[in-house]
Amino acid sequence: MTHHAGGVPSIAVKRGGAEDIMQETELKLELSQSGARSLLKKNPFGSPPTILQQRSIYFDTTGWDLSKRGLSLRIRQSGNERVQTLKAGDGAAAGSFTREEWERPVAGDTPILDDPRIRDLLAGDGPKLTPLFEVHVKRHRWNVIEGDATVEVALDTGKVVAADREAPLCEIELEKKAGSSRALFALARKVDLITPTHLGVLSKAERGYRLLGSAPGAVKSAATPLTSDMSAATAFARIAAACLKQFRLNETALGWSRDADALHQARVSLRRLRSLCSICKSLFDDSRFDHLREELKWLASELGEARNIDVMIGRASSEALSSRLQDARDDAYAAVEASLSSVRARSLMIDATEWISIGDWRTQSDEKLHEQSSRNLALGVFDKFWKKVAKGGSDLIDADDETRHKVRIAAKKLRYAAEFFEPLYNGNAEAKRHRRFIKAMKGLQDHLGSLNDIATAPDMLATLELSDVAGAKDLFSAEDKSKLLKDAAEAHDAFVNTRRFWR
Known part of the structure; x- marks a missing residue:
């Protein structure tokens, strides 16, 4: 079975003192405090809840050495009982991964680290551990029968406390206890009918570390841990989960402020996920694939106008145009907020998570394609899109806008693929070639992106009824385009002459 975490259900192997091993599959949802009250009032779970007060203390070094290695250590008090838990994962904040957990009862609020495997994991950091933050929650817990499955439902309301800061x-x-994982998603949809819920992608530990750091803003993509012996299907699921997590973190940031970078990165994460589905489409033979790809396209397009206006504001040369664009930006961001809070957008995140983790493509497609190595999959993707960019961009200066747009899309897919599969090329020579290749790709993409901005500006200005405002024509001048075409052609030559890191 493929293991997932982040936005995708996580499977954890729990090891207690008696070496009992248990697999645990979870789906996390976020909701508002008023939503929690509505849920408790309607209680769709068929029985009264068990109520617990819990306090968890999280430990690390002052330099966050455990967190950097993908570890979290906590002591949770519930009533008179205290349980210490050490969780070990891949150290990937944005990926899907198998994680192991070691649990043991403890008497107080000081970690007990006498297990030799735990000492090995802590790598000598045990004596330097200090309490960093606490999580206080009131937990309402139900055991629910959903179809053929048994699911533990835990509603946690409370706060994360770090130094002089706290966050609700x-x-x-x-958490699936028995039966099909589909029960988790069926329950998630039932809850969403009562009160709006969003896919949760942060662990309680991650919330604490974020509270200790600077205010979270835009979140860029990060490398997803992959290995050369990993199957293509597992690699796809890990990267897809990372894309979903990046989207949700930026969507959350947009809920706090109309930050242009957060909107851009939210859109990038959706484009990355769509590109991933496109470059890996040989893996899929199921009816949900095309529908989900269209829904991702819809959501990305809902963010498109706001992003285009942000780009134009950055290039506006007159006060009059800048002022009018700011007004249009307010309207565009209001539309973005409405789209993100819609049933359609919330459902898409749940549907995509279900499809990635337990979709029919896992059983209905060609098993040989799924079980091929991730590196073999990457090799075919790189060759295909390198040829498209090399051939399609051979005459950028005389090509029409539509042809250049197609080259830009192919270049984007190649760049994303190179980033997705980067961890598979981590030898010194390969890593150097990879860095040079990404640099050449970035140069080409920047010029093609600027040309696309010039090509789309007239229609965008006309839509906003700003074509006649002073400075509008500066956004798509022929002089700028002529220089960009020469620069793009030179960047394409540099790209073609850059050694391919995968060959």
Whole structure:
């Protein structure tokens, strides 16, 4: 079975003192405090909840050495009982991964680290551990029968406390105890009918570390841990989960402020996921694939106008145009907020998570394609899109806008693929070639992107009824385009002459 975390259900292997091993599949949802009250009032879970008060203390070094290695260590008090838990994952904040957990009862609020495997994991950091933050929650817990499955539902309301800061916490964890994982998603949809819920992608530990750091803003993509012996299907699921997590973190940031970078990165994460589906489409033979790809396209397009206006504001040369664009920006961001809070957008995140983790493509497609190595999959993708960019961009200066747009899309897919599969090329020579290749790709993409901005500006200005405003024509001048075409042609030559890191 492929293991997932982040936005995708996580599977954890729990090891207690008696070496009992258990697999645990979870789905996390975020909701508002008023939503939690509505849920408790309607209680769709068929029985009264068990109520617990919990306090968890999280430990690390002052330099966050455990967190950097993908570890979290906590002591959770519930009533008179205290349980210490060490979780070990891949160290990937944005990926799907198998994680192991070691649990043991403890008497107080000081970690007990006498297990030799735990000492090995801590790598000598045990004596330097200090309490960093606490999580206080009131937990309402139900055991629910959903179809053929048994699911533990835990509604946690409370706060994360770090030094002089605190942040509210309100989330639901759905944990499969027996039966089909589809029950988690069926329950998630039932909850969303009662109160709006969003896919949760942060662990409680991650919330604490974020509270200790600077205010979270735009979140860029990060490398997803992959290995050369990993199957293509597993690699796809990990990268897809990372894209979903990046989107949700930027969507959350947009809920706090109309930050242009957060909007851009939210859109990038959706484009990356669509590109991933496109370059890996040989893996899929199921009816949900095309529908989900269209829904991702819809959501990305809902962010498109706001992003285009942000780009034009950055290039506006007159006060009059800048002022009018700012007014248009307010309207565009209001539309973005409405789209992101819609049932359609919330459902898409749940549907995509279900499809990635347990979709029919896992059983209905060609098993040989799924089980091929991730590196073999990457090799075919790189060759295909390198040829498209090399051939399609051979005459950028005389090509029409539509041809250049196609080259830009192919270049984007190649660049994303190179970033997705970067961890598979981590030898010194390969890594150097990879860096040079990405640099050449970035140069080409920047010029093609600027040319696309010039090509789309007239229609965008006309839509906003700003074509006649002073400075509008500066956004698509022939002089700028002529220089960009020469620069793009030179960048294409540099790209073609840059050694391919995968060959």
